[in-house]
Amino acid sequence: MTESIRMRRSMANMGRGHSGSAVFAVALACALLVGCGPGGGGPAGGSGKKQAIANVGSDTMVNLAIAWADAYSKVDPTVSVEVNGGGSGQGVAALINGSCEIANCSRKFEEKEIADFDAKHPGKEPKEFMVGYDALSVFVHKDNPMTEISMEELQQMYMKDGKIAQWSQLGVSNIPGAKGEEIILVSRQNNSGTYHYFREAIVGKKNEMRLGTVDMNGSKDVVDLIAKTPNAIGYSGMGYATPAVKHLKVSRKKGEKAVEPTIATTLDKSYPIARPMYMYTAGEPAPHLKKYLDWIISDAGQKIVEQTGYVPLPKK
Amino acid sequence: MPPCLTHPTSAATHAKPKRGQVGVLIERAIEALIYLCGFSAIIFVFGIFFFVFREGAPFLAKLNLGEFLFSIDWFPTSQTQAKYGVGALIVGTLSVTTLAMVIAVPFGLGAAVFVSEFCTGKVKETLKVVIELLAAIPSVVWGFVGLTVMSPIIIKTFQVPIGVNMFNGALLLALMSVPIMVSIGEDALKAVPDSYREAGIALGATKWQLVWRVLLPAAKNGLLAAVLLGVGRAIGETMAVLMATGHSVRIPHSVFDPVRTLTATIAAELGETSKGSDHYQVLFLIGILLFSITFVVNLAADLIVKGIRKK
Numbered sequence: 001m002t003e004s005i006r007m008r009r010s011m012a013n014m015g016r017g018h019s020g021s022a023v024f025a026v027a028l029a030c031a032l033l034v035g036c037g038p039g040g041g042g043p044a045g046g047s048g049k050k051q052a053i054a055n056v057g058s059d060t061m062v063n064l065a066i067a068w069a070d071a072y073s074k075v076d077p078t079v080s081v082e083v084n085g086g087g088s089g090q091g092v093a094a095l096i097n098g099s100c101e102i103a104n105c106s107r108k109f110e111e112k113e114i115a116d117f118d119a120k121h122p123g124k125e126p127k128e129f130m131v132g133y134d135a136l137s138v139f140v141h142k143d144n145p146m147t148e149i150s151m152e153e154l155q156q157m158y159m160k161d162g163k164i165a166q167w168s169q170l171g172v173s174n175i176p177g178a179k180g181e182e183i184i185l186v187s188r189q190n191n192s193g194t195y196h197y198f199r200e201a202i203v204g205k206k207n208e209m210r211l212g213t214v215d216m217n218g219s220k221d222v223v224d225l226i227a228k229t230p231n232a233i234g235y236s237g238m239g240y241a242t243p244a245v246k247h248l249k250v251s252r253k254k255g256e257k258a259v260e261p262t263i264a265t266t267l268d269k270s271y272p273i274a275r276p277m278y279m280y281t282a283g284e285p286a287p288h289l290k291k292y293l294d295w296i297i298s299d300a301g302q303k304i305v306e307q308t309g310y311v312p313l314p315k316k
Numbered sequence: 317m318p319p320c321l322t323h324p325t326s327a328a329t330h331a332k333p334k335r336g337q338v339g340v341l342i343e344r345a346i347e348a349l350i351y352l353c354g355f356s357a358i359i360f361v362f363g364i365f366f367f368v369f370r371e372g373a374p375f376l377a378k379l380n381l382g383e384f385l386f387s388i389d390w391f392p393t394s395q396t397q398a399k400y401g402v403g404a405l406i407v408g409t410l411s412v413t414t415l416a417m418v419i420a421v422p423f424g425l426g427a428a429v430f431v432s433e434f435c436t437g438k439v440k441e442t443l444k445v446v447i448e449l450l451a452a453i454p455s456v457v458w459g460f461v462g463l464t465v466m467s468p469i470i471i472k473t474f475q476v477p478i479g480v481n482m483f484n485g486a487l488l489l490a491l492m493s494v495p496i497m498v499s500i501g502e503d504a505l506k507a508v509p510d511s512y513r514e515a516g517i518a519l520g521a522t523k524w525q526l527v528w529r530v531l532l533p534a535a536k537n538g539l540l541a542a543v544l545l546g547v548g549r550a551i552g553e554t555m556a557v558l559m560a561t562g563h564s565v566r567i568p569h570s571v572f573d574p575v576r577t578l579t580a581t582i583a584a585e586l587g588e589t590s591k592g593s594d595h596y597q598v599l600f601l602i603g604i605l606l607f608s609i610t611f612v613v614n615l616a617a618d619l620i621v622k623g624i625r626k627k
Binding site: 086087089090092093096097113116177178179180182184189190191195196205206208209211212213214215216217224225228229230231232 | 392
């Protein structure tokens with residue numbers, strides 16, 4: 001029996017060193033260091049080969065970016081766009097480290113990130129392209145009788161030390177299937193672009209978010225959780241709406257007219273929680289990147305924005 | 317290089333000098349390879365420890381250890397004043413693990429006793445295979461089950477506002493650590509000499525008395541080691557708890573409150589932090605903290621097993 005326990009435990013056991021193993025530890029550490037350098041994702045330079053564009057970033061934009069990449073493979077078969085999500089922060093980091101050509105960002109570069117970029121790429125600046133809009137909808141369970149909410153109320157719910165924690169404080173009672181009065185606040189992990197934008201737009205730059213929100217790891221997860229939780233409220237991209245959840249109209253102040261999240265209200269800026277989406281390149285884009293970005297803001301590219309549930313740029 | 321490579325082997329100096337030259341080389345190469353395999357576990361653990369420590373250590377200088385460990389203010393991306401308090405996360409990890417063990421220990425050890433003492437033949441074989449199968453289910457699948465299947469059931473059954481919570485996570489962790497407990501617990505019981513059983517039966521003990529008064533005390537160290545390894549599994553688990561606990565920074569007041577664990581925090585946040593930033597380093601510090609916790613648990617299990625060997 002001890003034999004078997006020892007076998008199982010050998011991997012987990014790290015208490016005892018051996019002087020000879022120090023050499024190996026150093027060697028391994030070196031290997032790890034090399035392995036963790038930025039993956040060289042430069043465009044394939046070979047003639048006749050497909051040119052690859054590494055496109056990394058915002059989780060909010062990932063569905064859109066994939067749709068663009070698919071459609072573009074028919075427009076220009078010599079280019080293949082490889083899309084990765086992970087979040088705006090990941091896109092920024094990848095652009096700074098040089099492991100992608102285009103970073104998707106559902107927010108602007110922060111000053112600190114621009115400074116980091118300049119330090120790595122002297123003489124270059126991250127070049128910004130606005131590619132569409134994303135409207136954040138506030139979702140509740142489909143059985144929730146509520147139809148509208150004000151930004152003040154949202155702030156009091158999501159802000160640290162905010163005053164609203166019970167559904168009755170919003171004048172809502174008897175949500176079918178709900179247990180108790182507690183509002184279950186659904187949020188996102190604290191470095192997602194959606195979280196950053198929501199915090200800035202609703203809670204305010206100087207305030208902290210409330211601790212104790214249920215932080216989901218993706219835009220779709222937020223909607224899925226609300227669909228299963230009658231007590232919940234949360235925010236996610238307008239395009240993530242499903243029949244199992246209901247979006248609320250949002251007003252800037254209580255008593256003012258609440259606005260439905262739609263393309264029209266996003267473009268005329270009457271819907272208060274909407275933001276532009278950006279793509280960034282490191283300095284002036286190379287010709288094949290420029291061609292891709294031009295196609296994205298063309299009518300063909302913008303049509304895909306609308307089809308995937310986001311808001312296209314206004315027609316010129 | 318390991319010392320074995322410098323050992324002169326006697327084969328070279330004795331008979332068959334022709335084959336010897338090649339033979340010795342092959343012998344040495346294989347010896348070195350086996351040596352390397354043996355050491356690889358240690359090498360990897362040290363390498364990982366070194367790497368994690370290297371990433372997290374720079375922040376130690378800036379860190380207020382008391383605040384880090386006991387504050388519940390986790391605002392790593394704050395725009396006014398970033399705060400790194402993992403108190404709530406530690407409580408989350410410990411509470412989920414404890415609850416998981418409360419569920420898993422009776423089932424795990426009970427199953428071990430049943431498999432080892434009460435069933436024979438085909439039943440025993442089938443049970444063992446099924447339990448091994450339970451261990452083979454990937455944790456992300458468990459997490460998915462927790463999120464989509466168990467969450468609505470928990471809301472309905474227990475009349476609570478949210479279904480992804482400590483109980484949901486603990487239930488999954490219990491299911492994941494039971495197979496480890498069963499197989500190691502069974503080994504521990506098997507190691508109790510049959511003469512104990514024979515003596516018990518000869519004295520007229522019932523099966524229950526035999527298990528309770530003779531086998532459990534005799535195998536208690538092995539069973540404790542089984543439990544501690546289950547604990548180690550539960551603490552280190554990431555994917556399932558990330559999906560099923562609700563991932564919410566708070567001190568839980570009941571088992572149906574959502575919580576957030578140390579592992580899930582690293583998994584959720586590391587991907588999007590820029591390398592070398594404070595947030596990044598703090599996440600690696602959490603890694604060091606986890607490393608220390610599992611180390612202590614494993615060491616305890618190890619010392620207990622050693623206790624058995626002395627007997």
